[in-house]
Amino acid sequence: MDLKALAKANPDHWSKATAIRALTLDAVAAANSGHSGMPMGMADVATVLFEKHLKFDASAPNWPDRDRFILSAGHGSMLLYSLLHLVGDAQFPIEELKNFRQSGARTAGHPENFLADAIETTTGPLGQGIANSVGFAMAEEMQRAQYGRKIVDHRTYVIAGDGCLMEGVSQEAITLAGRHKLGKLIVLWDNNNITIDGPVDLSDRTDQVGRFKSAGWQVIEIDGHNPDEIDDALTQAKKGSKPTMIACKTHIALGHAAQDTSKGHGALTDPEQLKDAKAAYGWTTGPFEIPADVKTAWEEIGKRGAAEHAEWQTRMDAVSNSKRAQFERAYALDVPKKLSATIKAFKKQMSESAPKLATRASSEKVLEVVNPIMPETVGGSADLTGSNNTKTGDLGVFDIDNRKGRYVYWGIREHGMSSAMNGMVLHGGIRPYGGTFMCFTDYARPAMRLAALMQVPTVFVMTHDSIGLGEDGPTHQPVEHLAISRATPNTYVFRPADTIETAEAWEVALTSKTTPSVLSLTRQGLPTVRTEHKNKNLTAQGAYVLAEAEGKRQVILIATGSEVEVALKAREALQADGIGTRVVSMPCMELFAEQDEAYRRKVLPAGSAVRIGIEAAVRQGWDQWLLGERGRAGKSDFVGMDRFGASAPAEELFERFGITAQNVVSKAKALL
């Protein structure tokens, strides 16, 4: 590349873009780690985007009607941090950049949404940003339909690299965006032809233009270092009724000795090469120093959106109080006041009618009362609507001609669905839940982890939660998936035993602002075990005494979900033999662990009673409740799964694997 020609052709642009490159070089050198090449390659694109197109106000990075900027290629975090510093975001003074990748800095190795207001989403695991962005763009469509374009009218811009596009989830994302004609979604592909292992060609020769077109996208190909081409492409993209992919041909690590090589992807820290690169840029100031005129120009860009923001505020102030309250409530992730009463009334009714229902059907019943009072909920399923029971009567289907629809047919895209749901929460104003078979937690995992890490309360409705699924066999029968979700920090895993507990689980999930929830629900019918109505949400305590021992307490059975019924039957048999047996229902281990010790000891007292855990899943995670505190005299055992399931009718499988009241009774007696 002839850098001098570039600089000469557009000197103002050049100096602004070079500021990003210089800051990147300096920060990576200071940290002695990081990824230099991407920010250096995409600096021109980002500069034009921020200067001429992105609607934002550096003084109010959380303004609801801002355009969203998502750095899907999260390793290039210095691009984002440089931009935020340059435009004058108060959370990104130069000290933050000097502390790049250091303990306590906002400038983490990869952008973390919880560290700064302007960071829309956490990226790094490739493909997640582009998949989130589908949720951002859907949320905008939904909110615009609901509140009107005076209040909601913004775009979602994504910078994605080759890695993002190679990950399978990107295909799920782009086909969803194409299907729904998300015309306000614009992806800028950093087409630098380099991955860590070498040229992209080593591992991939996909015609990305053809691929995006096959998914229903507009595609524009440009020189990613030519500001006019970038500007024109963005102008054209904004006019499209389809999502747009702009293929930006770039040079990774532009101007550095490592330009156009895989070495350029990583940390470029050699001081001589850094000096040479800056010289080639014509950049003469010291490390972390931006010439005053360049900084001023960037700060002007940062103020560009202030007027738009103010105008929006004026329009917002004119909106009716109730509409505005709803908008703000949903953005704040507050629940409507009447949710609590609604859930209580529902529980009362269910305690009285005591239906025998699969908890997936219980969940539908809960949603039937919740969705009408929470216009911010958006349901969906990865092509298992009838099985996941996620669609209630009033939602309407989200589609090109029905942006008010609150139900999404996600297709067979568990990962894309989950990641887009995270995007919806991050966008603001939407509380999404989505269903699949629990076994396909495996497909959704990368997004489920990120929900937990990002502290977004996405709800994963995981039905068919054990061998109770029956004939479909071991590929579809979760055994380790409860343990998997429980192992994940900041995740509530609910396994409700009946309709009441399901309602309580939903109430916790819907009131959570920072923790995602997994609802583990049965395919098979379960009796109502909570026939005595209690206003209190017992599930919120994680575990509680469902049935007390009569006589001396010799046995404590601890069970979840479908196995609570097994425990109650076993208790009956044990009590008939004069063995006092308590049944503890434990719908959420995480919440139980959060209770104070006094409560925990009340539910699971020390002492000599035999403890048996019952759950049609692996034992991992149970020992804390079974083996208990040091010196406890009581023996313990576990009734569950220690292998994969099998294909057969469900009742036979419970027999075969010994998840029966009879087996529980035998084990209890053997230990007494």
Added chain:
Amino acid sequence: MDLKALAKANPDHWSKATAIRALTLDAVAAANSGHSGMPMGMADVATVLFEKHLKFDASAPNWPDRDRFILSAGHGSMLLYSLLHLVGDAQFPIEELKNFRQSGARTAGHPENFLADAIETTTGPLGQGIANSVGFAMAEEMQRAQYGRKIVDHRTYVIAGDGCLMEGVSQEAITLAGRHKLGKLIVLWDNNNITIDGPVDLSDRTDQVGRFKSAGWQVIEIDGHNPDEIDDALTQAKKGSKPTMIACKTHIALGHAAQDTSKGHGALTDPEQLKDAKAAYGWTTGPFEIPADVKTAWEEIGKRGAAEHAEWQTRMDAVSNSKRAQFERAYALDVPKKLSATIKAFKKQMSESAPKLATRASSEKVLEVVNPIMPETVGGSADLTGSNNTKTGDLGVFDIDNRKGRYVYWGIREHGMSSAMNGMVLHGGIRPYGGTFMCFTDYARPAMRLAALMQVPTVFVMTHDSIGLGEDGPTHQPVEHLAISRATPNTYVFRPADTIETAEAWEVALTSKTTPSVLSLTRQGLPTVRTEHKNKNLTAQGAYVLAEAEGKRQVILIATGSEVEVALKAREALQADGIGTRVVSMPCMELFAEQDEAYRRKVLPAGSAVRIGIEAAVRQGWDQWLLGERGRAGKSDFVGMDRFGASAPAEELFERFGITAQNVVSKAKALL
């Protein structure tokens, strides 16, 4: 559809295809569950494939040079079972079909590779079959290059549905296949335009033809009910130098009242409708009855490949003894005799030189001695070759013009890589291992679970296994992934402490025939802790006493991987204070759990010693070793992670999260 016209146009074909439809209807009716529509829709395609193209011998379904037939749309299992019964596979008598989806039957809800010789792979989780098939096709190319086309020369055929193509992993698979011009891979797409939620259009409008072309595939579009078009397309596909996708326009549940509807996807059990469908087919025999002439015709098809098989055997018999022995050894998943001695010699050398190495580098050292003596190993990485240390000098890179290459640049496709590796093992003759960052276990999960379920010894090389990864931050720092893999049945999770344990872990992984292995390896350097050479593979016992207490044993520290160093330092400090401290290294919990009780008690004796587990990960899975047996008087604690990590230099993170010798000492003293 005018079934009469179809029948009249090709009566012989029609009756053969109808046999599949009738058996499907009967079996689903008998089971009262299952998926009728796909076998009924794809019966014509499958019939022509088996009759005229697929190289197979029903009497020898495991013949190494057979074509592979993969039912990626595994829910349509009755298609496969019908075919296997009809062609006379001895494992599929009619009784098996009558027992469809029942306990103990080979005819599980979804095809399970371990239940019958002719079932090449387990499918059901969508997209897995098509992703496996890339591994099958690569394995064929590799083996053909190694042994010559007289011994290895076969194709891989896949039937995939809309669900397979919507899953992101299919994009990873088809772009890999296109990149490597896997011309002997042929995908038959059941283009029936129906998913469970309704028409495909509800959730997807992808131009699949354009998509596959963008990935470098030949695409042929046909009427999937026209046997001549099917035949011609297969003939053309077999000539291609690119992989071929045949888009077969079909009618789901052809001829049934539910034809062309999402209801047709599932179990069609209504007796009247079943009767009507059979009448429309002109099918007059009773349930599970095949007219003699039709059965005979199918059995002739089953014998079609016998001559080819015999000729192949003759050619195989002419191959040199050594080459043949190697071929057969690799197919049997036996290791070369000298592996054991090689590992021992390596261990001895390493014990003596006692290098300080990251275990990912230790792993590379092991591979440097293993790969030359095991020509069946195939290495690779999902674009992290230099970080995963998976490439050794002698492997050569697998490419279009170098099919002998044993290293695969998988690109940023953790899921596709893992699934293709499973396919390689299932194909036979290859022992693959592949690397990524351990955190991206999340992306690979669906395939890692299937490796365990399918009982294939794929090796997952997971480096950067803790906060020791440092600055890249929490998106890249596993904390729950050890627990996730440990929760999965039939999976060995190794977390070696040094080069010796890494070699031992590799030895177990490479000698395993039915269990996949996860190698959890550090980014950061670790000292050699096993400085005294022992021939015995101590890692194969799962845990062992690494350092004995001096004086009265008051503390037992149990640690894995990088935390063994922490334990040894803590022991030093405790011993200095006169506190007798044993250090147990526990590189593989699963193997330790498999030891007899006497050994386990020897390593972790009952009694009053304080136990502290140390692992830079969540506690889940540890309680079994810490809380231990009933009535144990000793207290216990755990030093690890109870939250996500952070972005900072690694040493600072270990300090911040308290994973230090000092903290271990404090905790031990607090408990004493």
